[in-house]
Amino acid sequence: MLKTYTYNSLSAQEVERLIHRNTDEGRTIESTVKSIIDSVRKNGDKELFNLAEKFDRTKLDKLYLDKSEIEDLAYGISRESQRALEITFQNIHKFHSYQNRRERIVETMPGVKCWRENRPIEKVGLYIPGGTAVLPSTLLMLGAPARIAGCKEIVVCTPPNENGQINGYIAYCLLLLKIDRIYLAGGAQAVAAMAYGSESIPKVDKIFGPGNQYVTLAKKIVLSDSHVSIDMPAGPSEVLVLADGSANPSYVAADLIAQAEHGADSQSILVSDNAELITAVNTELERQIESLPRKDFARQALQNSYAIKVGHMEEGIQFSNLYAPEHLIIQVDNWEPLSRKVQNAGSVFLGHLTPESAGDYASGTNHTLPTSGYARAYSGVSVDSFIKKITFQTLTEEGVRQIGNVVETLAQVEELEGHKRAMAIRAKKE
16 A cells, blocks of 8 residues: 655655655645635635635634533533543643743853743634544643643634534533633634734734644745744644564554544655565555545545655664654664654654554643654744743843953944943943
8 A cells, every 4th residue: 555665775856755745836725825814814704704604614603602602512522521631631731831940040150140031922823623623632732831831812713613613522622721712713714814813803923733734834924924923834744653573563554544544635654674564564554444434534645655665773763854754653672772863753652552642632742743844943832832931131240340341342343332332331431
């Protein structure tokens, strides 16, 4: 099922082609997204109502659900589901709480103290994808660190279903996060509404959340065309499984399928030094995919996926670092030496018993991660994503004596007399 390439027979250009994904070479997506953004920016709620009818096949009479409506939907799900969401929330909250630490004051010279303090971003927008799969876990992944950071206003957008509602699982997550309103807008139009504001949806300072290529491109466009920031380019999902002969083929196949079922534009990559494992995994893929409810999506995704046969696992890590996967699973007995060589990855899953789905849902780590190679430069969402780190400093008279001449000399080198004078006047030289 997976087309197999031999790593050491590939040219640099062929490797580049393999690691290049989710591009809009004909700019057809860009044209559509720009049109949506422009229309929402000009027409506000009116266009959001039109697009809900066009894309979500529902005619809305308002663009939000309030607290009472959220509660009605939330309490309609089973107690078992509620408990699963509660445990997930607790684990995410626990892991992220440790990220919110105060830094020490540093005395760089006698009388010169510098430090940083955290301040929450005041208004944040969370986009929760809908489409072919509804993702309540994403709401917890974004909402928990936003709450820990102390953001004053959390705006949540998600596509409505055909009844003009949201499902009860997302509603229950809203209760856990103490969010009393959710806005019914999806896709590029939701990003535009949060970036520029509409009559119903507030403008925010930073937009978070994964999505398809349309959502990802919309985030990039508003980043360059407004005063809003974004978390990262987080588009169609992907996994790279690095496995040797010790791996269980059924485990590997299950991990590849788990990623492929997200959607046709997902990608699942197998890298191994063992040809027999690659063959066995392909057999398992054919067997397991037949019982998958979303097998059509998975098959399409696997058609755009592949296997890489490497000479040894060091080559495997080399290719993985070039690919820079959103999710990296290392299925080998002795994973520690390989894990130390990981340079580019969104989130890493170590050992035979650690499926990506653990991190997707309940282990506590965040599943909003950079895709399409952006893991070379971006990190996944954390509490840091929702705060600004502001630097502070203070000088005493001793500090002025210690640092004054240095400042004055450098100001003179740069021919900035005003800078020099600002220090000299405190040193009683002027």
